Amino acid sequence: MNEAFRALVLNQKDKNVTARFEDLTVNDLPDGDVLVRVKWSTLNYKDGMILNGLGRLVRTYPHVPGVDFSGEVISSNDDRYKPGDDVVLTGWRVGEAHWGGYGQLARVKADWLVPLPDGLDAAQAMAIGTAGFTSMLAVMALEEQGVSPDQDGEVLVTGAAGGVGSVAVSILSALGYRVAASTGREETHAYLRELGATSIIDRNELTDTSKPLLAERWVGAVDSVGSTTLAHVLSEMKYHGVVSACGLAGGPDLPGTVIPFLLRGVRLIGIDSVMCPYETRVRAWQRLAKELPKEHLSAATTKVALGDILPWGEKILKGQVKGRLLIDVQDCEHP
Template identity: 45%
Template sequence: MANTFKALVIEKENENLNLNVKEIEPSDLPEGDILVKVKYSGINYKDGLAAHPNGNIVKDYPFIPGIDLAGEVVESKDNRYQAGDKVIVTSYELGVSHFGGYSEYARVPAEWVVPLPEGLHLKESMILGTAGFTAALSVQRLEENGLKPENGPVLVTGATGGVGSIAISLLKKKGYQVVASTGKSDEAAYLQQLGANEVIDRKEVYNGKLKKMDKQKWAGAVDAAGGEPLASLLAQINYRGSVAVSGMAAGVNVPSTVFPFILRGVSLLGIDSVYCPMEERKHIWERLAFDLKLDNLEEFVYKEAGLEDLPELLPSVLESKHLGRVLVNLEAE
C-alpha cells in the first residue's frame, strides 16, 4: 500500500463546503476490520446531499463521501476475508458518518462487506450500486406480496433516475408490462430502450389534484417520488396490488386516506437499502449476478468519471440532470 493516496475530501469553512481531491495517509482513515483498494464507486442522491451545505447528511468534517464502493481486500482482521478478495460495500454508515468510497483506499467494518458474486464484475456491481440494489429489493418485495406478470401493468415513477431506470429493466426481464412515468418526455426512447412498454407523463399519475379513490390502473408500482404523487398513485392501484416506495424526491408527506388500504387491500411496502439484513442483502446481490443479471448494464452509464470530476458532478445530481448512473472509476487517470 502506498504511503499516500488520493481521496475527495469535503471541508467546511463557516457555512460553505469545499470539495477537493487531496493526498491523505492510511492513518487518516477510520477504524475498521477490512482495508479495501477501491476500484469503482458511483454517484447517488445521498452523495449529492453530502456535498451540499444544507444536505443534512454529514455532521463532522473533514469528510470523504461516497455511499458505494467495490474493490479488492488489501488487509483483513476478519478470517472470512483474505487479501485479494473482491468485495462490495454499500449502505450502513458508509459515506454518511464513516468515510466512504471516493477514496483510493477505504477501511470498513467486516459486517458491512458483501463478497462479490461470481457472476458479477466489480465494474458491473457499481453500475448497479445502491440504486440497482434498491430496485432489485423493490421487485423482490413486490413479488413476495403477490405481484405476477399476469396481474397487469407495473408503473415505475422517477423512471430516468438510478432506481427507476434499473427497475424498468429488471421488471422487463421478469416478463412484466412496464409503464414508465417521467417528467422528461424527450427521454421516452431511452426508457423504451431500457424495457418500458409505454412511457407516460408524470402528470397522468398526479395532475395536482388528489382523489380519495381513482380508477384502478396498476398491478403494482416502484415509486421513488413519495409526497403527493405517491398519494395519488395509491388511489390507482389494483385490488390487492402494492407499491414499493424508496424515495422522497417529491416530498416526505403523503396525504392519502385509508380507503386504498381498506377498500382495495393495497399494500405500501417500505424499501430500506441502508440496514437491510445481511442475509437478504447477499441474496439480492446473488440475484443481480444470476437470475436478475441484466445484459444491458452499460446502457445505464450516463457518464464515467474520475475523482477529479466529482466536485463538479456531485451538485448536479440534486438537479436531476443525470440519466441512469454515473460510474466513478478510481483508477481513471
C-alpha cells in the same frame, strides 16, 4: 503499512461545505476490520446532496463521501475476507456517518461488505450500485407480497429515468412483467423502451391528490419519488395492489388518506437499503448477477473520473442525469 492515496475530502466552516482533493494515508482512515482498494463508486442523488451540503446528512467533518463502492481487499482482520477478494459495499451510512467511496482506499467493518457475486465484475457491480441494489429489494418486496408477471396489469415505475427507476424497469422487464415507466423527460422515452418499458407515462399524470381513489391502473409500483407522486399512485392501485417505496426526491410528506389501504387493501412497503440484513443483501446481489440484463448496464451508465465528479453533483440534483453515474475512483487527476 501506511500507503498514501488520493481522496475527495469535505470540510465545513460557518455551515458552508467545501470539497477538495487531498493526499491521505492509511493512518488517516477511520477504524474498521477490512482495508479495501476502491476501484469504483457511484454518484447517487444522496451523494449530490452531500457534495452540496444539503440535508444535514453528514454531521462530522472532515469527511470522505461516496455512499457505495466496489474494490479489492488489501488486508483483513476477519476470516471471511482475504487479500485479493473482490467485494461490494452499499448502505450502513457509509459516505454519511463513516468515510465512503470517494477515496482510493477505504476501511470498513467486515459485516458491511458482501462478496462480489459470480457473474459481475467490480465495474458492473457499481454500474448497479446502491440504486440497483435498492431496485432489486423493491422488486423482491413486490414478489413477497404476491405480485407476479401473470397478473392482468402493469407495474408502474416512477422516476424511471433515474438510477433506481432505470434498473427497476430493466429487472421487471427481464422477469416478464409489463412495465409502465413514468418520466417527465421526453428525450428518455427511447432509452426506457430499450430497457423494456411497455408504456411511457408522463409524470404530470401523477400529480392529482384531490381524490383518495381514482380509476384502478396498477397491480404493483416501484416509487422512487415520494410525496404527491406516491399519494397519486396509491389512489390508482388495483385491489390488493402493492407499492414498494424507496425514495424521497419529492419530499417526505405524504398528502394522502388511509382510504386506499382500507377500501382497496393496498399495501405500502418501505424499502430500506441501508440497514439491510446480511442474508437479504447477499441474496439481492446474487439475483442481480443472474437476472439483470448485462447489455442494459452500458446503456444505463455514464462513466466519470473521480477528479471530474464535482459538477455532476449539481447536475443530478437538477434532474439532468440519465441512468447511473459510475465513478472511476482510481482516476483522480483534477485541475
